[in-house]
Amino acid sequence: MSLALIALCGFAILLLILVAWILLPTRRLAEPGAELRLAEESDRRHVVYFPQVRQAMGAEDIAYLASRGSSALSRRVRSERRKIARAYLGCLRGEFLRLWRLARVIASLSPHVGAAQEFARLRLGLFFSLRYELIRFKLIFGFAPLPDLGALSEVVGTLAMRLETAMREMGERAALASKLASPGEGRGLRTR
Numbered sequence: 001m002s003l004a005l006i007a008l009c010g011f012a013i014l015l016l017i018l019v020a021w022i023l024l025p026t027r028r029l030a031e032p033g034a035e036l037r038l039a040e041e042s043d044r045r046h047v048v049y050f051p052q053v054r055q056a057m058g059a060e061d062i063a064y065l066a067s068r069g070s071s072a073l074s075r076r077v078r079s080e081r082r083k084i085a086r087a088y089l090g091c092l093r094g095e096f097l098r099l100w101r102l103a104r105v106i107a108s109l110s111p112h113v114g115a116a117q118e119f120a121r122l123r124l125g126l127f128f129s130l131r132y133e134l135i136r137f138k139l140i141f142g143f144a145p146l147p148d149l150g151a152l153s154e155v156v157g158t159l160a161m162r163l164e165t166a167m168r169e170m171g172e173r174a175a176l177a178s179k180l181a182s183p184g185e186g187r188g189l190r191t192r
Contacts, residue, residue, distance in 0.1 A: 015126075050153040053088045056081045057144045078142075086139050089149065092156055093132050099159045100125055106166050128155055 055061070066074040103121055131152050138145040 049088060050150060053085055054146055054150065057085055057146055057149075059144075082139050082142070082144075085144070085149065086136065089132065089136060089139065089152075092152060093128075096128055096132075096156050096159065099156065099163055100128075102163055103159070106163065106170065110166070110170065124155070124159070128152070131155075 062074060062078055065077055100121070107118065107121065131148065135145050135148045135152060138148070
């Protein structure tokens with residue numbers, strides 16, 4: 001076997017693993033009452049909380065705490081804020097996966113979706129997963145990747161807006177089709 005063929009097979013296997021990982025459901029928290037909180041938060045959009053996360057991860061707050069308090073307090077606050085950012089990142093991932101699955105349902109209902117749009121959706125899922133893992137590792141190792149986190153938030157917000165637009169258009173088409181199909185409201189159209 002040539003080196004190029006081995007590299008191509010390795011890339012294909014890696015791609016299949018990433019696709020399978022994206023399609024797996026998110027893990028539930030092991031805390032008591034976590035299911036109730038997840039159900040309550042399922043309708044919320046976590047994208048809108050990014051300004052608070054950005055402020056919490058900002059260098060100004062940490063510098064202020066370091067100047068006014070002890071270094072131990074500053075380290076503890078920084079650690080707690082990284083945990084909050086990781087929790088926010090996990091919620092973003094859950095929201096993205098929910099929207100991504102909804103996009104798959106909308107695509108199956110729409111007659112205008114082709115292979116190019118499905119490939120774009122798959123590429124978006126891979127892009128999101130890779131960026132998510134990169135940001136997660138940065139947070140674990142003590143960095144504050146605010147621009148990356150903002151870009152990931154923007155991806156989720158853009159996907160949500162595109163899906164809302166697609167659902168509204170599908171609803172308008174369904175309403176128009178039902179209006180044309182009803183015999184009494186066809187505006188002079190004869191159905192017999």
